[in-house]
Amino acid sequence: MFLINCPYCGERDQSEFSAGGEAHIVRPKQPTELSDDKWAEFLFMRKNIKGVQLERWNHTHGCRKWFNMARDTSNDKIHAVYKMGEKPPIK
Amino acid sequence: MQIMKNKYSIFSLIKNAFSYHENWQRAWRDPEPKKEYEAIIVGGGGHGLATAFYLAKKHNMKNIAVVEKGWIGGGNTGRNTTIIRSNYLWDASAGLYDHALKIWEGLSQELNYNVMFSQRGVMNLAHNLQDVRDLKRRTHANRLNGIDAVWLNTEQVKKFCPIINTSPDIRYPVLGGTLQRRAGTARHDAVAWGYARGADEMGVDIIQNCEVKGIKRNGDSVEGIETTKGFIKSNKIGVVAAGHSSVIAGMVDLRLPLESKPLQALVSEPVKPIIDTVVMSNAVHAYVSQSDKGELVIGAGTDAYVSYTQRGSHDVVEGTLKAILELYPIFSRMKMLRQWGGIVDICPDASPIISKTHIKGLYFNCGWGTGGFKATPGSGDLFAHTIANNEPHKLNADFNINRFVSGDLVDEHGAAAVAH
């Protein structure tokens, strides 16, 4: 079980959180302008990185806030957490 | 090049007993990669080895290689709970999985390797009214697709597997279930080893400890792979890398609709026979069978996050055993002997991809999620067909990558769920 540092509530057990998948996939502002392929990219295609991945988590059973996390999917090490709208701390 | 292997049988065992078993041949060679192959299969799991086997056997492509990062059968092939069934909802899936099931039924003989396919039946339980509707819907669809599946009421469920707690007082009482008698389990290692031995015999090079580092392409077609054992040329590359599919795809900037997640399983200490079928329950999330060795084989769920660590969170294991004890309170004093995790690549519609890509000569077989083992022979056969003819077989035509663009998904969440 991870120990996750919620940017708002502090360190909590993983069971209080839920994972929301790859981060920084912005919903297209004008979907109707997009081709089916581009829309499919947004809907389904994922980087699914092995290594440091930027992803969304929600403190479901705490403050209910969404935030982002930089986690190495090859060893589950969490490098950083940052609030929605903030820039990723690492490239 | 053909290598005649000595046939396995009780007689060969007796014969070899006299020489203290010192004269058995290697099950497969350990060759160095050649410069070039007709086709290269990336990934030495069951699916990859089966693909090579059928390429050689049915499509007469003998000059092919299977490259494996670690040791063959060391990925999900060796980590799953070996459930085999074909009671899927949609026609496309039914066709795919039943094709596999039919091959399973003669596989030990086809490979001259006992894969211990044991048709002890698979039962899916219903715990609420929507479960009942969904399972009945599947049963009807299965029947009309020629797949044996029957609906059992609670009493019949109890009769078929007496140790299930079917009391109406439990939190989610068993309201009935479906049974596919032709379904069952098989010995996972034997599948990989049997296909490897068979493919090797027809000349296929199985190259272990050989990791793919890059894919060389020339414009819109592939030319070969960069590996830890050097460059290997080929203009047909079939990728069957399960959890690592996205990693390989990334080498040619190809994005797949996949997420790789931890899936856990566990076994108990071995005991004398206590349950002689496979029981699955999606709603309560528990599924269990007993191996020939006597271990209870229990599949847990996936975690919701991406991970390549082959470990999952303890809550998932606890949740699964909670469900097991709800349905089988007699197992409370049984002990967990070993738990482990695999990396499963999951598609949004819980159906696989067996498909060409927009890059010429590059083929992907992935997205099997939590249920790939059961499809191993069919998947290999159809992927071999797709690679050999550069066209999908009609049975895997619907499982192309393009469905995620058109929206023509094969939604099997109901039939697949996590329980395999």
Add this chain to the structure above:
Amino acid sequence: MMSKNLRIANSNFIDQTSRISFKFDGKILYGFKGDTLASALIANDIHLVGRSFKYHRPRGIMTCGSEEPNAIVQVGNDASMTEPNTRATEIELYEGLEASSQNCWPSVNFDIGSINNFFSPLIPAAFYYKTFMWPANFWKLYEYFIRKSAGLGKSPTQPDKDIYDHRYLHCDVLVIGGGISGIIAAKTAAKNNLNTVLIDDKNNLGGTTLFQQNECFKINNSYSNEWLKKEIETLDSIKNLTIKTRTTLAAYHSYNYLLARENLTDHLDLNEKKDKIRQRLWKIRAKKVIIATGAMERPLIFNNNDRPGIILSSSIKKYIDYYGVKCGQKISLFTNNDSAYETAISLSNSGVSINSVIDIRDKSNSLIVKQAEKLGIKIHWKHTVVNTNGYKKINSIEIMKLSDDGTAVVGKKIKDECDCLGISGGWTPRVHLFTQSGGKLKFRDVDNVFLPDKSELDQISIGSCNGDLELDEVIKNSVNSINKFLNVNNNDYKNLEIISSKEIDKKNIWLLPSDKPFGKTKPFLDFQNDSTANDIKLALREGFKSIEHVKRYTTTGMATDQGKLSNMHALGIVAETANLKMGELGTTTFRPPYTPLTFGAIVGRNVGKFFDITRRTPIHDWHVKCNAEFENVGQWKRAWYYPIENESMHEAVQRESKAARDSAGILDASTLGKIDIQGSDASEFLNRIYTNAWSKLEIGKCRYGLMLNEDGMVYDDGVTTRLGENHYIMTTTTGGAANVLGKLEDYLQTEWPELDVYLTSVTDHYATVSICGPNSKKILSKVIPDLNLSDKEFPHMSFKNALIDNIKCRVMRISFTGEHSYEINIQSSYGKSLWEKCFEAGKEFDITPYGTETMHLLRAEKGFIIAGQDTDGTMTPVDLQMDWIISKKKYDFIGKRSLYRSDTIRDDRKQLVGLLTDDPNEVLEEGAQIVLETKKQPIVMLGHVTSSYFSPNLNKSIALAVVKNGKKLKGQKMFVPMKNKTINVTITDTVFFDKENKRLNA
């Protein structure tokens, strides 16, 4: 009657004043408090305790701990309390203990299965892959017998009566292992004000030092055991130190999250166990972890090394020094290192005669060996045991001289009578937990051990599990690394004077040679699974090179001890045979748990009524009182139907459905999700999440909305009411409530942070009472007299605030049944009372309570969908023939784009339709498939039945279904092929009842 002669008097750990009676294989025996089952059995001269897995060879107690491969017994014979595969070496003796041998029939002494031993040449490793293939359909039969002979103990057949519990624990420092280094660590940590927890799997602290009373191991001039005893005594006085004995660390996960099982009652007398927690699983989150799990002795691999009476040398030492039990009268020792001499000295100090020590080394000049020689113990240097004799108990060994390169034996054979052989193959650090935690190992060549190397976590390993195998190293190195790790400076152990025998001469041969041809020998590796060195070599010969392949092919290391004893030798022999360096070969992964963990402990008290949450509505008790049958909807209990007397479900539902349309019905709708929406952008927000437009909805009006996923498929639906300019209340489906709120919050926080909108769940704040039917208006006017219910003042799809006895409530005039109906929302504490009030007021109209089944029937008569029943995640609003609800004006809403993909715009998709059976009494089965052609194979399925009922109000069977291209097929005859018959149906409109919606205003 116990043979006293095997029990010597002078043990400090056995209370010889309290005698305990127990049963083994039906025979009544006696032991003492402090015994394990194993020590008690040996004291009773019982060595043969089990049969091996494959060849059913007689096997005896081999160790004194958790690595025991052979002495695996069934405890108890009560159908609900029996426990299989329990290690005799770990069972603390208690009054009333009953244990029996496993895997043998009829008895451990005469076991039919042992015939397998005779056939053993025929069944080498993995033989089953090579046979049982002919005739093909016979596998079922073969397998039946294989399964019967496999398995060890027996599963209980009745539910467990014991209680298991969980407890979370957060500490600064967790010390695993209460041996000498663990005790030093715990003491240091706690004294430096760190909240410290020390756990050990034994019933007391001290590890092996606890009984190490030997001239060669002294601290400050006292025996090491005496010194340690004093240390232990000081522990109680230290605050913020918690000590847990009988607690086994089961799993070490990332982020220093660990699971430990505490045994609370297993050691108690039978009559004391009741109503107590049997085992507690500690879920530990530690800032720092110190692993001090020690090392375990290795066996030696030689021909017939598996006979009862062949015991690890260090275990023989523990049995004599700790339990005061002699493992034999004439004992020989076989070793490749110094530790066997400690055993020899202990034995001769207790007056047990030592035949001889067989040592494969050329010599050893260490202190301990010298002392042994002083005691006149005979030593065969550079010799090996080539064979052992004795079927059910060892009675002699055969010894020969080793060739210089150690690969062969030379000279003449010496026969040596003995009734016990102690073996010592050196030591293996217990690195299991370290590797579980993700740590990487390094290999040390001089004594062939894997040691902790790199770790991601905040942890260290100290003592012998870190490769310090000699007393002075253990203390010095432990103290240093502890101080460094905790960043403290503890000088308590700085200037200790330590005497410790040093082992200089080392030699190791993984597979010892015999005078017999290799093929004829049986050098066992994995004693429980019966895999031998021959099997390993066979696997290699057949091309299984990876250690994981070898392990799986031979099943070495897969028994209930998970290879604790066999893994190193397996690696060694593979490396030797394939001549690789062991370091390069790597090791197999140790997976949790460290020792087998009961399911019960993992699940804790989350069984029975605590298996899952049960949610109840404020009116629940009333439903119970009125004998409602309940339906599980998610975690909710909802009233399903209310049978009167012995009404069947069908009868009850028909009655309820009729009553609701003829006069009045009342439904508990409290489970519907309710979300309070406030903020200046509330309307815009609704525009984006629903398919239809909201800006123009007047205050006080209600509107039905449909919510899609981004992939365009129907997700949830419900009625939303505009309470004020910037204030809405949204209802969701019962099952969807949590997900919908989560999804909406997600969009607000991540996609549209610019929107000024706040969502608050009020699902539990309100009880919702729904009254429907022609008389609903009359009833409501009695409940809320001062509310104007005229259609003009209070039309369909509108809402009013009201007071009932001064309690605020909201009344919506909305309908899911097609009847004139109202939903009253009142704060939950008054819900039951309001329900009763409405019921009272409705009595004169025979108001009838109805459940979810009737609700579903009534809405089906009207063709209203239920998300999740009539939709399955593959249906768009267009498929549902609800095009009207998709705003053409709106630029965007969730899922809109997906509706225009090549597949979703097809007009021959599966679409929602009505179905009527030709025979009005024939009710279709939900889930049944629909076809146009029954003759041609393969049968083409065009759709399926989603909802189906017998409608009492239309007096015929009705159904909803999804059918390919259904919109265009109205009036089309179709077939529903059932198992034994085919039902003729006709596709119709989805609305069956009151198409003109007259009744809404009736």
Add this chain to the structure above:
Amino acid sequence: MLNYNSTIIEAKEFSDIKISEVEPTLKINLRGKNRDFVTKIGKELSIILPTDPNTSSGNKELNLLWLSPDEWLIYSNDKNNLKTINSLEDKLFNDISKTKLGSVTNVTDHWIMINLKGPKIFDMLSAGCPFNFNKFKDSKGAVTQTLLNHVDVIIHNKDINNLNLFVRRSFSNHLWLWMNDSARFV
């Protein structure tokens, strides 16, 4: 006259734990982001809105619990005083929600408030709660939202070994039974 129904049976006493429901105190959920909102609330209630995570503020009548950067829970100590409940809710609603400063929602019956007293309450909680109470124990006024046996709860540290625990009404009966069962074993 409509009468009040509690979800929970009678108060329970165990050796070191007392568990009792506290009947309907006013509970209001507050949402808001900007500074005007914060100051406005301060004025309305003459209590400073706690903006530090996991903290609370309050006076004799009212407690303000921090739930998230833009969410708070108000609850009154004073029992079943419908008048104050309605009036305060209306007042806040008019001054906060109607003026678009934030949102004000009556959640009086959404949450059941259970009081836990005694030296062993934290042992009882840790039987099903992953939260680390080591510091929380000793910090009066501390607030946390977490899971207790898989149920969402808000816990307010009123005083030494004296907690107010909030659980959604439909879960309360289940959690109540669980807590009683746990209390048996601490």
